[in-house]
Amino acid sequence: MKKIFFVLILFLLMIAQIRLTSVIKAQESRGSEITLENLSQSDQIIYRERLEAEIEDQHAQLLSQLNTYQNDERNFRVAHDQYTRLQTLNSIEGVVNSAKSLIKSRNTALYSYLNLLRLKIVEAEGIEMFHKERVIERILSVQFQIDEHSSKVDSVVSREEINELAEEFSSISELITETSYYALSVLSVGKLQAVYDQSVVINQRIIEEEGDTALIESTTRARSLAEIEKLISDLPPLFQDIWSEINLAEERTQGYGYLYRGLSRKLNTIYSKLSRLTAYFEEVENVK
Amino acid sequence: MTQKNYKIDDLLPSEGPIVEWDQDQWWLDGKTRIKEKNKFLQSKKGKLTILALVFLFVMLLLMLVLQRKPGTTNKEEDINKEAVQEANLTPLQSQIVKLRSQLEKADPAIKETPLPVVEMNIFIEVDKL
Numbered sequence: 111m112k113k114i115f116f117v118l119i120l121f122l123l124m125i126a127q128i129r130l131t132s133v134i135k136a137q138e139s140r141g142s143e144i145t146l147e148n149l150s151q152s153d154q155i156i157y158r159e160r161l162e163a164e165i166e167d168q169h170a171q172l173l174s175q176l177n178t179y180q181n182d183e184r185n186f187r188v189a190h191d192q193y194t195r196l197q198t199l200n201s202i203e204g205v206v207n208s209a210k211s212l213i214k215s216r217n218t219a220l221y222s223y224l225n226l227l228r229l230k231i232v233e234a235e236g237i238e239m240f241h242k243e244r245v246i247e248r249i250l251s252v253q254f255q256i257d258e259h260s261s262k263v264d265s266v267v268s269r270e271e272i273n274e275l276a277e278e279f280s281s282i283s284e285l286i287t288e289t290s291y292y293a294l295s296v297l298s299v300g301k302l303q304a305v306y307d308q309s310v311v312i313n314q315r316i317i318e319e320e321g322d323t324a325l326i327e328s329t330t331r332a333r334s335l336a337e338i339e340k341l342i343s344d345l346p347p348l349f350q351d352i353w354s355e356i357n358l359a360e361e362r363t364q365g366y367g368y369l370y371r372g373l374s375r376k377l378n379t380i381y382s383k384l385s386r387l388t389a390y391f392e393e394v395e396n397v398k
Numbered sequence: 399m400t401q402k403n404y405k406i407d408d409l410l411p412s413e414g415p416i417v418e419w420d421q422d423q424w425w426l427d428g429k430t431r432i433k434e435k436n437k438f439l440q441s442k443k444g445k446l447t448i449l450a451l452v453f454l455f456v457m458l459l460l461m462l463v464l465q466r467k468p469g470t471t472n473k474e475e476d477i478n479k480e481a482v483q484e485a486n487l488t489p490l491q492s493q494i495v496k497l498r499s500q501l502e503k504a505d506p507a508i509k510e511t512p513l514p515v516v517e518m519n520i521f522i523e524v525d526k527l
């Protein structure tokens with residue numbers, strides 16, 4: 111009886127193992143080759159939903175990690191204050207330990223933040239593949255450096271070693287800032303670019319439908335479509351200008367931080383034009 | 399083990415009813431009754447059936463968990479889609495409605511998650527002591 115029971119359990123575990131391995135392998139192989147373009151429509155929806163869920167999850171994780179960071183920072187401030195006032199061996203121990211915790215929680219939060227940006231980049235539409243790949247590559251490289259830095263924290267025992275770690279981190283922090291602003295820039299431009307791409311498709315459909323019904327003969331209608339066409343042709347140079355600025359930011363000394371701060375005005379111009387274009391579409395197609 | 403037939407007279411020498419007591423028969427009857435009660439569950443067949451049922455249940459549960467796909471919940475897009483269908487819009491009109499909602503999300507005033515403000519230079523002054 112016991113033998114039969116064990117055989118059944120073993121059989122069950124074997125089936126579960128085989129099934130799980132195949133699922134994981136399938137996910138891994140999909141994960142390495144996945145681009146939204148080579149998926150079917152239903153798979154695209156499932157993939158997008160998974161990404162959205164992952165982004166939400168990552169966001170929640172980041173918030174909780176930032177909370178931990180804030181607590182650790184408060185503890186560090188208190189320990190540092192005691193260290194400067196009391197100057198005891200106990201206070202040195204306290205400040206070193208709290209600094210170690212703070213470094214760890216800061217690195218964890220920054221790692222998560224970069225991960226969140228990476229997921230958003232993967233999910234985003236309207237970003238050129240070249241930029242997508244370059245940002246993701248950079249994020250992964252910075253994450254690796256953060257990981258390495260974090261692994262050194264445990265072995266640290268003195269104040270001097272904490273300061274060495276701080277010096278080491280200064281170069282990583284620059285990379286984090288630059289990579290983040292690069293990602294944020296392409297994300298904000300990409301969103302508007304996606305709206306523009308969609309507008310072009312809609313305009314094409316309107317023109318096709320006009321061709322079918324011969325409504326174009328109406329003068330008012332023809333004028334409306336000409337206005338839409340004009341607005342559509344106004345936008346590509348604006349986008350080109352921004353994309354080339356993003357390309358040039360790599361070589362400029364001010365970098366992506368400067369670029370991101372200066373983007374708002376240009377993006378607002380594009381946004382207002384796209385908003386007018388959408389309003390025209392709504393008017394032409396009687397969408398209330 | 400040897401059993402003996404007792405007579406009540408042996409125990410109560412003068413008065414009282416005489417009861418014939420067959421200990422062996424009583425023992426066998428009791429045993430049979432108990433056996434009959436749990437016959438199925440205690441038999442090999444019963445145990446195997448229960449085991450097979452448990453096995454099937456676990457397998458079914460495993461299959462359900464592994465083949466579960468996300469997307470069963472109603473999301474904002476689905477609700478929008480339903481709203482579009484309800485309003486009897488043409489495909490082109492619904493595309494424009496979607497464009498409007500996409501545009502609202504792309505408003506540059508809505509900033510992407512900014513870089514967290516954290517202390518990048520965690521330093522302890524050594525000369526203080």
